[in-house]
Amino acid sequence: MPDPPGPRVGRVYLVGAGPGDPGLLTLRGKEILERAEVVVYDRLASPRLLEFVAPGAERIYVGKKAGRHVVPQDRINAIIVEKAREGKTVVRLKGGDPFIFGRGGEEAQELRRAGIPYEIVPGVTSAIAVPAYAGIPLTHRAHTASVAFVTGHRESGKDDEATIDWKGLSTGVGTLVFLMGMSNLPNIVRRLVENGRPPETPVAVIRWGTTPRHRSVDGTLADIVDRVREAELGPPAVIVVGEVAGLRSELDWFEGRPLLGRRVLVTRTREQASELVVRLEMRGALCVECPTIAVGPPADPAPLDRAVTELAAYDWVVFSSTNAVRFFFARLWDRGLDARHLGRARLAAVGEGTAQALEALRLRVDLVPDDFRAEGLLEAFGREGVAGRRILVPRAEKGRELLPEGLRRLGAEVTVAPTYRTYAPELPEGMVEALEADPVDVVTFTSSSTVKHFFKLFPEAQRRRILTRARVACIGPVTAKTAEKIGLRVDILPEKSTIVDLVHAIEDYFAGVRAADRDFLARRQAGAR
Template structure:
């Protein structure tokens, strides 16, 4: 039996803060037990594993520690590799000692992988240096939620009140009245600066500044500051307004819906996240192989007799050239053939196969490509590689210019018909600030999924043609990319937000 348990620190929330070792071990796992403080995006590192949530505040029952240990041991005893994904660092208020003791008694091998704990994350993400040359030379990490059933606190509140540095309180939301009173009664000044940091490192991070004697009121249920929260106490808390870079990013607080196919969404989602936006991904279109490869195969076999091959998208490049290789050919099949692409990204996809585009229009429009080809295709044979649907302007215009055009559908292009329930609810309640639309088909599909709630969001469009479709659907276009690239789409959205 080759069982193994990895106790992995998930970090404070941002999935990019997982260690390389943590990602590597997640990829090896057969089952992942994760808590509510672990970002579910981290589960993408373990796509083939069984994912078991052991509880999340406000959404489902929190498992007892003995239940978590029993579940972990059950899978390990069955010879499975188990990842126990724990928010923050396993060694900081994470009850790792109890899990390690149980594993040791059972004779099961384990490894502990550090993670970034919330106190340290706050130093970087909330602009609060928990140590400071002039203000704090020491830090104390304190739990605000001790073991239930204790007859008295194990914490020396008198010593903590006199502590000459920064206090960081973990898990102190529901007990705020108790620990703030204990500090003040033992000599801590009521006007001591405090920073309350909620969901540190997430795109919806919040930082609240107040005095120590105001904390209990701020964390009362009526104010709805829900966990996860850490409270930083001391002079360094006053630095949040000048050093809080995360909440000062230009798109912080904006929720943007990205509607590209799932394997292409990150090209748009990543720069938006980098600017501070909360990004939701709801693909409007599914990309897949054609229903029948016959016409693609025939076009590939006839390449030696063709004069031009035109690619309308990166997807067309990928599917067509992958098929070339699957049929036992290689890039020599394109010897003597001129290659044209609608845009630079499509040309870059060609370059991945060590092919160079001979022609790319300056403004990345099909109409411009036709204008540049018109005087060169009369009497020529042209293969047009395209999706299963889309505009026919290239085929019609090139045929009118005297070309012998063969259209081949290299990939299917179908609508997603059912949106994610949480995204639909967010749209219906006006919680989506922006919707990005990159084609007419995408716009139509999103409108079918979201209906009238689409009108509650601002719309960023990739091109005039997409914009016209949006208007035809009865919606307003807020900004439009120029030129028609993903980078320009992000910049147009940013420019409007800053204007």
């Protein structure tokens, strides 16, 4: 739609947020979110999508729950018009697709009447995505070639009931997908059977599809209401009626993920949490990001500056963390220097993650111990021989003395350069209440600092409530020792101190829990017989 003549106004983008999995947002949707000055968003739009929004952008929540609107539709229309008239770029972020039962058409009409330029950015509708995640193909050559999407919230007796052709739906369409129909499920079933759909027709009901809270119930028109009631399944859910619904048990691929439904509290810094979060979410976990540690430059940069200017005099530079790599080279570049000033210095790294951070800068790492701890590096240097060598150790302001002292015992001349500092950040608004209301299954700690700052941020009473059922997972023995010293019982500890191994250890732990549950149920059933 072209810009209207007259005074400049903003532009409104009606953006489909997809069905819940943030990975299903379109590239165009992400691009628009990054440029937004105002975001007006719904309950069903993933909160993770707001991470794409610039920090200074205005965020306006207008979410809806069944039977209760936080902000009525006419007010939503007024908000997007008002913000656009202020000359701002406005994103109306809507769950699913704006034009599939999303009232996007009404909002576009309101914008047209107000003379506001707008653009529609389609989204992946839950009507398609949720069945796909449940393993249900909406069309199949052996079963059906027709699909209908139906709004399910209309109740019997309403004036608009006649707008649904129940006879045509019941006998003329192979697959029926009902959205927003959970409260009306008994009426939907009754109408279909009364109008000729066989009672033995397969039905699947999928709640919170595409997200870690995904759950589904199978049945037929004859028994699905009872099955849903027994499973205590509520909205939001998608109802699929038709022969293809019977393929779910054969084609399901999502519900078998090993950590599906597990809530994991990730305590890493926001900058470092992404790999851990992505790997956990790939296994079905619901990650709650609560950084208990923030990282910044050292309070006194003078020692680091001296080390940077004297780089050519060192035989080795030893990095024990990715933060050390990040802040060391940032300071190097700030001083107008680059990697050439490393001169003859060789590089050592404690752990694969630190080595990868160096390799990302196109720097070859000369020494990485098999044991990803300072102890392993000392053992490797003992074999290498460092007597008389000058070694620079860029590290945190408050770090373990084990490495520099151990190198000195091996005869090296060691310089420690405080490169960064860690501190406890402020908790995100509403985080404590959210964790107390819905406790997590696992808390991950990836450094001693994350453990210490977790205790600083959460008073004892809050910690007890948050950790009611949580298992504690530590990335390595040093972190685990800190946790145990403070009073935590460490349940999960990988053999190697890497993010990949930590995720595998969490997965293995809960695989054992599931196996124990199955064995218990089998013994109980055997006893009953």
